[in-house]
Amino acid sequence: MKRKASSVRLSARLVLEDGSEFIGWSFGKARSQAGEVVFTTGMTGYPQSLTDPSYRGQILVATYPLVGNYGIPLDKQGNMILDEWGIPVHFESNRIQVAGFVVADLCEEPSHFASQTTLSNWMEKNNVPGIYGIDTRSLTERLREHGVMRGKILVEGNREVTFESGDISHPVAEVSPKEVRRYSPLSPLSPLSPRSPGDSPVPRIALLDCGAKANILRVLLNRGVEVIRLPWNHDLSGIEYDGLFLSNGPGDPKACGKTIATIRTALNDTRPIFGICLGNQLMALAAGADTYKLPYGHRGQNQPCIEVGTERCYITSQNHGYAVREDTLPRNWRAWFENANDGTVEGIRSEKGFFRAVQFHPEGCPGPRDTEFLIDQFIQDVRQYMAGGKK
Secondary structure (H helix, E strand, C coil): CCCCCCCCCEEEEEEEECEEEEEEEEECCCCCCEEEEECCCCCCCCHHCCCHHHHHEEEEEECEEEEEEEEEEEECCCCCCCCCCCEEECCCCCCCCCCEECCCCCCCCCCCCCCEECCHHHHHHHHHHHHECCCHHHHHHHHHHHEEEEEEECCCCCCCCCCCCCCCCCHHHHHHCCCCEECCCCCCCCCCCCCCCCCCCCCCCEECCCCHHHHHHHHHHHCCCCCEEEEECCCCCCCCEEEEEECCCCCCCCHHHHHHHHHHCCCCCCEEECCCCEEHHHHHHCCCEEEEEEEEEEEEEEEEECCCCCCCCCEEEEEEEEECCCCCCCEEEEEEEEEEECEEEEEEEEECEEEEEECCCCCCCCCCCCCCHHHHHHHHHHHHCCCCCCC
């Protein structure tokens, strides 16, 4: 792939906590930055991955060698494209969330009808550094062998940074909304539907947003439900809802004590609950189970998951560094899916209520949406609850 010549090319180094170094060239914003170094095995979808709030503060390594070849989709003025609700159309949040990006080969002459700028220019505008020209296969092997670790991108001519400077004490608090927002499926200006006797009300979903990807909002609104988007530390008192949706998000689930307490209270109710990614871990903790950090996590769009009790395997999109300990699941809770590669828990469910969650991303973006039917099942659970049904 032809690379556009640049008048100034700065050298850069990726230094890991174990002392290993990888030498390459700077792209994006020419500045030094630290963060936890993780890798993704996805072949495409870098605009969505870089804007995924679950990557908040991490330095992302792309194992696929060529990145940037289809550019960045923006409008003619170079701005992010939003839908009528103000939700990003091509990204998963309103900004780049990663601390840095590491690639083997960078394309600076992209070819795609929707592209309005290069990956490097977009990252520079968003103040995010990158490094290219290194052996990402060797780097990934090291991370697989030793586990994810802190690292830093050091750019020629820039000041030194410490490994600790990239630490974020509570990443969920940074990516969660600061106030409640309500979405009507009809239009952004439509009020939420009235709840009068004799009506057939539209299902109302409370979304506990710990860093929800934009496509979670899209798939819910496309199914004709109303969404009440809540900050991570908001309780449910005074919220009129029919089902609770627990979003993805970054970091250690045990840092979200207020969210866990809210979910624990909701589990004493009969209204359906469905969780994705971090939401799976939070539901497990609220139920009384334990979580732990994986050596290098699951990140990419090709993770195989088997539904427990069947031989059905699904290819899923994932982005997480923590998992649920199966042997700590309390009575009446069961593993729902398991990872076909390492046997880790990929979903949990209650045998006594409409309470279910998955570790993967059924809404995709990037990646397959083969399991999006699980969101349909959740909406069906909500409608059954509204009709007075019991599980």
